[in-house]
Amino acid sequence: MSTAPTLNSIRAAQERLRGVIHDTPLVSSQSLSEAAGVDLKFKPENLQVTGSFKIRGAFNKVAQVAESGARGVVTASSGNHGQAVAWAARHFGLPARIVVPTTAPAIKVASAEAFGAIVEGYGTRSRERMDRAHAVAAELSYAFVPPYDDAAVMSGQGTIGLEILEAWPDVDTIVVPIGGGGLISGIATAIKESRPDVTVIGVEPEGAAKAYRSREAQQWVELPSTESIADGLITLSLGKLTHPIIERYVDELTTVSESQIRKAFWLLLTRLKLVVEPSGAVTAAYLFAHGRERLAGRRVAAVISGGNVDPAFIHTCPIE
Numbered sequence: 001m002s003t004a005p006t007l008n009s010i011r012a013a014q015e016r017l018r019g020v021i022h023d024t025p026l027v028s029s030q031s032l033s034e035a036a037g038v039d040l041k042f043k044p045e046n047l048q049v050t051g052s053f054k055i056r057g058a059f060n061k062v063a064q065v066a067e068s069g070a071r072g073v074v075t076a077s078s079g080n081h082g083q084a085v086a087w088a089a090r091h092f093g094l095p096a097r098i099v100v101p102t103t104a105p106a107i108k109v110a111s112a113e114a115f116g117a118i119v120e121g122y123g124t125r126s127r128e129r130m131d132r133a134h135a136v137a138a139e140l141s142y143a144f145v146p147p148y149d150d151a152a153v154m155s156g157q158g159t160i161g162l163e164i165l166e167a168w169p170d171v172d173t174i175v176v177p178i179g180g181g182g183l184i185s186g187i188a189t190a191i192k193e194s195r196p197d198v199t200v201i202g203v204e205p206e207g208a209a210k211a212y213r214s215r216e217a218q219q220w221v222e223l224p225s226t227e228s229i230a231d232g233l234i235t236l237s238l239g240k241l242t243h244p245i246i247e248r249y250v251d252e253l254t255t256v257s258e259s260q261i262r263k264a265f266w267l268l269l270t271r272l273k274l275v276v277e278p279s280g281a282v283t284a285a286y287l288f289a290h291g292r293e294r295l296a297g298r299r300v301a302a303v304i305s306g307g308n309v310d311p312a313f314i315h316t317c318p319i320e
């Protein structure tokens with residue numbers, strides 16, 4: 001099986017997803033375009049099934065393992081990916097096991113359970129959970145569904161790139177958040193293999209700049225620790241598969257501060273009426289902070305990747 005997505009595998013994912021998930025619209029706001037100093041449209045995946053883009057990759061992968069006869073699926077994520085795998089498994093009538101840290105918030109456990117998954121608390125470190133998920137997969141003959149380092153998962157995420165090009169053929173720049181790098185690897189492949197003239201920019205929190213540091217060091221880098229309110233972006237490293245794709249296809253890598261993320265959350269809530277999680281707000285944070293100086297006059301699509309935020313987060317944001 002291939003280790004990288006291609007334009008063909010992304011188009012095949014688009015066919016699998018058709019009629020199952022939402023074709024999210026591109027939304028704009030004159031005041032936010034003015035605030036960023038660019039012609040700005042958002043791709044609001046916070047409005048997507050399960051509240052994030054993760055359903056695209058999870059569904060594409062689960063569809064393929066279901067076709068090849070898997071008896072069930074397992075993953076090790078308490079966040080958006082876990083919910084997406086649970087949703088996709090239910091769609092195909094497969095049992096799902098989600099391994100989460102023993103410290104996982106009850107609300108996240110409850111949402112995966114609501115989609116019918118069995119949630120198992122195991123350890124507190126991500127490597128422990130990963131090992132446990134692989135052990136469950138072997139024990140029960142279930143298929144493991146990786147969160148980002150997988151060609152089928154990346155292909156599903158890449159469908160966002162195709163949708164942006166279809167909805168806005170004149171777009172010239174696409175801005176994408178980076179965690180383990182699956183989302184941007186899929187989107188950048190879709191873009192560069194069909195419209196290489198379109199610029200792709202990746203954004204990370206300053207406290208989790210693994211792609212930025214890897215490019216600087218000209219090699220795959222694992223950070224000793226990461227910290228950010230953007231909890232979907234704090235992996236210690238890119239994937240071994242996503243890293244070379246990012247190096248090949250992503251034009252620019254950049255970072256944003258915690259206060260820039262909070263400000264963007266607030267502007268998206270009050271101006272666009274969009275409830276966005278911090279990980280989903282980093283693209284807007286970058287554009288509000290640097291759009292005018294770095295991208296003036298450009299036609300920019302920003303991916304708002306998810307909306308699963310604890311409502312109490314609002315109290316930590318500056319009221320403007």
Ligand SMILES: Cc1ncc(COP(=O)(O)O)c(C=O)c1O
Nearest residue numbers: 080179180181182183232305306
């Ligand atoms: C809302 C949100 N945005 C972005 C990302 C990053 O995606 P990736 O790990 O594919 O780079 C995640 C990952 O969990 C996420 O939950």
